[in-house]
Structure formats: C-alpha cells, structure tokens
Amino acid sequence: MPRLLILLTLPPDVIEQYRARIGAQFPELTIDVADQHGSFMPLVRTADIILTFGQVMKNLKVDVKDAVNMKWIQALGTGLDGITDQPTLKPGVIVTNVHGVHGQPVSEAALAGMLALSRDIPRAVRAQDKRAWVRWPARLLDGKTVGIFGVGAIAEKLAPKCKALGMKVIGISTGVRPVVGFDRMHTRDELPRVLPELDYLVLLTPYSTETHNIIDAKVFAAMKPASYLVNLARGGIVDEDALVDALRSSKLAGAALDVFQKEPLPADHPLWSFENVIITTHQGGFCDVYVDLAMPVIEHNMRCFLAGDVKKMLNVIPHAG
Numbered sequence: 001m002p003r004l005l006i007l008l009t010l011p012p013d014v015i016e017q018y019r020a021r022i023g024a025q026f027p028e029l030t031i032d033v034a035d036q037h038g039s040f041m042p043l044v045r046t047a048d049i050i051l052t053f054g055q056v057m058k059n060l061k062v063d064v065k066d067a068v069n070m071k072w073i074q075a076l077g078t079g080l081d082g083i084t085d086q087p088t089l090k091p092g093v094i095v096t097n098v099h100g101v102h103g104q105p106v107s108e109a110a111l112a113g114m115l116a117l118s119r120d121i122p123r124a125v126r127a128q129d130k131r132a133w134v135r136w137p138a139r140l141l142d143g144k145t146v147g148i149f150g151v152g153a154i155a156e157k158l159a160p161k162c163k164a165l166g167m168k169v170i171g172i173s174t175g176v177r178p179v180v181g182f183d184r185m186h187t188r189d190e191l192p193r194v195l196p197e198l199d200y201l202v203l204l205t206p207y208s209t210e211t212h213n214i215i216d217a218k219v220f221a222a223m224k225p226a227s228y229l230v231n232l233a234r235g236g237i238v239d240e241d242a243l244v245d246a247l248r249s250s251k252l253a254g255a256a257l258d259v260f261q262k263e264p265l266p267a268d269h270p271l272w273s274f275e276n277v278i279i280t281t282h283q284g285g286f287c288d289v290y291v292d293l294a295m296p297v298i299e300h301n302m303r304c305f306l307a308g309d310v311k312k313m314l315n316v317i318p319h320a321g
Helices: 012-025 041-046 054-059 103-118 121-129 153-164 188-197 217-222 240-248 290-306
Strands: 003-007 030-034 049-052 072-075 094-096 145-149 168-173 184-187 200-203 228-231 254-257 277-279
Touching: 003 012, 003 041, 012 030, 012 290, 030 041, 049 054, 049 290, 072 290, 094 290, 103 121, 103 153, 103 200, 103 228, 103 254, 103 277, 145 153, 145 188, 153 168, 168 188, 184 188, 188 217, 217 240, 240 254
Parallel strands: 003 030, 003 049, 049 072, 072 094, 145 168, 145 200, 168 184, 200 228, 228 254, 254 277
Antiparallel strands: none
C-alpha cells in the first residue's frame, strides 16, 4: 500500500481535516501524520508521497535525500522553495502545488494590511489595552495609488478590489500584459521610476534567485516617506536590514509583513520593535476554507497518481533534480 506522510505545522484540527478527507477518499493509502514536535525523519524515509508546504520543509530542515521511497511531493502552497531547491531532490520525483487557490485569501490579506496601516489599527489596540480615549485622522485608500509587484492569480483578484475602493492600480511584473483592474503595467526594470508614485507597494512575486533581496535600500530610498510596504510574497524578497534602516530613518510610513527570511521571526529581531509595523505569522493564505480550496487539487492528483496516469496531474512543477 502506498504511504502518504502529512507533514504540517498547522493546528491539529486542521491537520486532521486533511487526514480524514484523504483517508475517506483513498482507503488504499497508509497515512502517517507528523509535525515539528515528533520524530518525523523515519516517516520521511518510508513515505511514497509527502503532503506539506515548502516552508515547512525549509523550517524543519527536511533533507529529501533520506526519502528513499519518495515518488511525489504535493505542496499545499504555491511557493516551492524548500522543495525544488534541494540539491538532493531526485529527478524522477513529481512535485505539484495548489496554484490558483490563493487569490481570495491573500488578496483579502493585502487589503487588511493596507487598511490596518492607513487607519493605524495597532495604535487603536494599544490605546484599548490602556483604556485610553484618543483620536487621530485615518488615511483613506480612496484616491491612493497601489503598486502590485508580481502580477499573477492573486494580483488578478486584488486589483479589482482596490479599484472598487477608488484606488489607482499599477502592476509591476516580468512581462507587460493587459489585466482587468490595472490602470498601467510596467516591467521590473521600470520599478525605480514607478516607486515615487506609490502610496502602497504590495509584494506578491514568487521567490527566486532573481527576486532575492530585490526590495532593497534603493527601493526604499525611492519610495515616498508617507508610503507603506505590504509583503505577502516571501521573506527573501525583502532585504530586511535595509527595511529596518528605512523604518528607523522614517523613509517609510510603515509596513505590514507576513513573511520573513527566517521563520519563526526571532524574538530579538528589530522588526518586532516598530509600532508602525504589523507582523503576522505567514497567515496570508491561511483561512477557514483553505482545506476546501486545496482538496480538489489534492484529490485529482491522488487519483491520477494511484492510477499511474501522472501526465494528467495538475500543477506539475519541472525541476532539475
């Protein structure tokens, strides 16, 4: 019987939803479950299939050279750093993700970040903790300009939402193409001349060697001091030292950060100390219906895999192996 390892660092009740639903659909599977609290490497070595996140593989330092039986990794996210960048990943291992399911949750997270920053919700919470009645003017999203760096499935959901709030929307991507909800599109090379226009810079681009630390000191220097950064992409895209310097020197009005170079973000990291920074714990796509969004892809791919019809699997990601 094929062995499936569900390797996740999610709340136990969420992990159980995956186990129960997959087990009910595919009784021929032997299903093991592991997280960061137990000894998972023996289970990795015996698994034919691993259901996980790239970030989990990265954070737990799972070396796939020990997964001698592994034939397929189904990522529950879109990003595959932690999986396809492992030099010991064998060429014959199938890697798939759930591309296309994050449009609604991550676009809502982007709006939440922009609204929380512009209305200074952290300040309101701190005042509430002190039972202090203080008031200040909110900044409106209406009439402001947002730049979306990385125009894919999530950006296609976010742009019309921003337009509905009266915002001007500018896209920055590797290629220029017409997309509903965008007023203009620019290539990455044009980012420096676009930055002075922006009130919000939202990062949605995938992580790669090309995007590593692409948001650096030069970017922050070109942004308006009244502008905000929202990062829902990957931590490695932002030069965090440069971001800290920009915040300390008031080159930015604030930031909403969901992803970091090292996760969990160390308790002594300076980003925790800024009152104009909102930190969330890689929550962007994590929502109450995420299992429902991901399961159709998982079930389709599992049927194809068990039937030996791997050419019909969805979201197969080529890798060097």
